[in-house]
Amino acid sequence: MTARRIRANLLLLLTALIWGAAFVSQRVSMDYIGPFTFLCSRSLLGGVVLLPLIAVFSGKIPGEAPVPGAGRQLILGGVLCGAALFVASALQQIGIQYTSVGKAGFLTAMYIVLIPLSGIFLRRRIGFRVFSAVAVAVAGMYFLCLHGNGLERINRGDLLELFCALCFTVHILVVDRFAGRVDGVKMSCIQFFVCGALSFVCMLVFETPSWSDILAAWLPIAYAGVMSSGVGYTLQIIAQKDTDPTVASLLMSLEAVFSLIAGWLILGQRLSGWELLGCGLMFAAIVWVQLPQKKKEE
Secondary structure: OOHHHHHHHHHHHHHHHHHHHHHHHHHHHOOOOOHHHHHHHHHHHHHHHHHHHHHHHOOOOOOOOOOOOOHHHHHHHHHHHHHHHHHHHHHHHHHOOOOOHHHHHHHHOOHHHHHHHHHHHOOOOOOHHHHHHHHHHHHHHHHHHOOOOOOOOOOHHHHHHHHHHHHHHHHHHHHHHHOOOOOHHHHHHHHHHHHHHHHHHHHHHHOOOOHHHHHHOHHHHHHHHHHHHHHHHHHHHHHHHHOOHHHHHHHHOOHHHHHHHHHHHHHOOOOOHHHHHHHHHHHHHHHHHHOOOOOOOO
């Protein structure tokens, strides 16, 4: 494994940690504002945070050298990523109101299965190690989020979370398509403003936001906007330039593990024995897929 790939995978691991902690802010914010108001606020804040970074560091970040004729690719990639991110995030935020957190976490994380399956249709070669790691990760997600609950009752929230997983699959593949061709920070900024604009329209149509409610939720919005959106999704775009999308999906799926840890540390929630087993299986999958191998599988 090259140094660039190790660096990319570590950045994706950090991304998963940031996103996992953001589940706490998502839950808390719902006590004050609606899903579209929250998504609009965090997305616009994430885009604004990146503006000074673009002004100061554009073209100076390793791997961000400008590519001739990349302007149209930048706009197209940013718009497509923003649209996919909006749909996926909105479905996740709305769906969690109608289903349990455990089911929502498991069903959303099904993108770790959809990514390699989509790779088959896109004629991307996927080795046995990656498939076996996906199987172990799925088993880990089951013990982590679903054990003892079952899927005997599929409700509206469950279906929304399944569609959410599909949209996050599209988002990861779109990022993989454009990340190596354009400035990752700029594309991330564009995607947030696109997501924020779409959320703003839906917020006005479906909700009645007020400044007092938004100010009451300023702390979770700030974390989700600055860290989860501004930092997390930008790290994803930068890191995916140097790693495989299937491996990236496995690493980012660790957000479920970190969300449980954050809930335990911040909200006082305890981890059961089955949840600890799920965490262990998830980490085992990550270690397994990245062990040195004699011949290339990807």
